[in-house]
Amino acid sequence: AGMLSSVVSQSYLLENEVYLTDFLANVNREEIGGLKCLVFVRPTAEYFADFYVLHENHASLQLGSVIGQQLNSWNRKLLCRSTEGLGALLLSLRKRPLIRYDRASLMATNLAHEIHDLMEKEEGLFDFRQSDSSPILLILDRRFDLITPLLLQWTYQAMVHEIFGISNGRVNLDVDALSGSLEDPPVNKSGTREHVICTGQDAFYRDNVDSTFGDLGENVRMLVQTFQERTLQHQSQLDSIPSMKRFIEDYPEYRRMSTYVSKHVALVGEISKRVEAFNLLQLSEIEQNIVTNTGNIQEVTFMLQREDIAHRLKVKLAIIYALCHSQSPAFDFLSFIDLLRNCEFSPDDISDNSNVYTRHVPPILDIVDSLVRGRLPLSNYPFLKSPSTDRPQEIIVFMVNGTTYEEASYLRKYCQLLPGVSVVLAGTTVHNSSSIMDELLQIRDEVL
Secondary structure: OHHHHHHOOHHHHHHOOOOOOOOOOOOOOOOOOOOOOOOOOOOOOOOOOOOEEEEOOEEEOOOOOOEOOOOOOEOHHHHHHHHHHHHHHHHHHOOOOEEEEOOOOHHHHHHHHHHHHHHHHOOOOOOOOOOOOOOEEEEEEHHHOOOHHHOOOOEHHHHHHHHOOOEOOEEEOOOOOOOOOOOOOOOOOOOOOEEEOOOOOOHHHHHHOOOEHHHHHHHHHHHHHHHHHHHHHHHHOOOOHHHHHHHHHHHHHHHHHHHHHHHHHHHHHHHHHHHHHOOHHHHHHHHHHHHOOOOOHHHHHHHHHOOOOOHHHHHHHHHHHHHHHOOOOOOOHHHHHHHHHHOOOOHHHOOOOOOOOOOOOOHHHHHHHHHHOOOOOOOOOOEEOOOOOOOOOEEEEEEEOOEOHHHHHHHHHHHHHOOOOEEEEEEOOEOOHHHHHHHHHHHHHHHO
16 A cells, blocks of 8 residues: 555546455455545446456356366366356356256256356346347356367467466466476476466557467567667667657656567567477377378377377377277277387377368357357257247357367457357366366276
């Protein structure tokens, strides 16, 4: 409070939204010295923020694994927490939607009933004026599509999460989420390097969150060039009192831009090093060949036998192949197990179509498109209680067991092609290949 009062005036405070935040459970809350009374001179509103906003169309509860003692059951405590978080999301969006859910998932079914009971119990809170077309809450289960989070991603936000992991908007460049092996190619460890990435405060990140790896390098180069030009301009014009005054006025923006440039140069530089060190372009092409049925076991075998491929990345490639081909009559499971043993790891470890690295399209896109067009089968995705034949314009998709940044990116692009349609994606967590592999260890008996 003392720092706040020393840098801002009362008039400034009244011109802006000021939030005093704290945990309810904090018993050591500090008193704000000299503050005798809070007087609100403008209307106040209650904000329901029991979730993490990742982007304008993407939210997460950041719960990690929510699986209970049985593979298709909830951890009861986390079911309650998910109900509260999803309820808060609906309240923040001011929606009381009709509910559809994946009938094949007991976890999705349970959550559908819980959130319906919550809206009934808190009917006063959910008393919103509805649009002509009722919004839809579609509850899915990650396990209908285990492939998407396993694949290497090539948009900026998804790459950062895949390679380093994003935790509460923070990225630590010294973290290696790819390998988990001491034998992997060395990475520079010159002290902790943590950065905050936020679409609301970082214009470059906001504009490039969906940029592909190829476009990103050029965009960073242009950012650096623009910064250099501004630096030279300031240096050449500090020859008079008015020019110095302008520099001081512009300095906060200049300083902010300097921070952006340093951060994104560091991020993209580290990404490029990891892509080369871990042979990610080659691995990604093989992964895409597998999921689009244009590959073969020989190229998978070749990658698994290479000594310069990290152990964990070999495991991931083997899991992708097994998930895609285990139901095929031509799949020889015993021979595949022998191949894994020869590679010295245990079987238990187990759209731009012109771009060979992004041929896979997340199945959630087809589900949402079918819902928008009124073609989503009621037999597989029934309504809970109140059916409707309207084609929805507002959709909230909640994914039990986690979403991915790639899915959020595809849904943003989808909505850009359909004016008037909005889709918000949320889930219990946000996966990268490392986190989904950890969960697969829990359910491998159900999958393989």
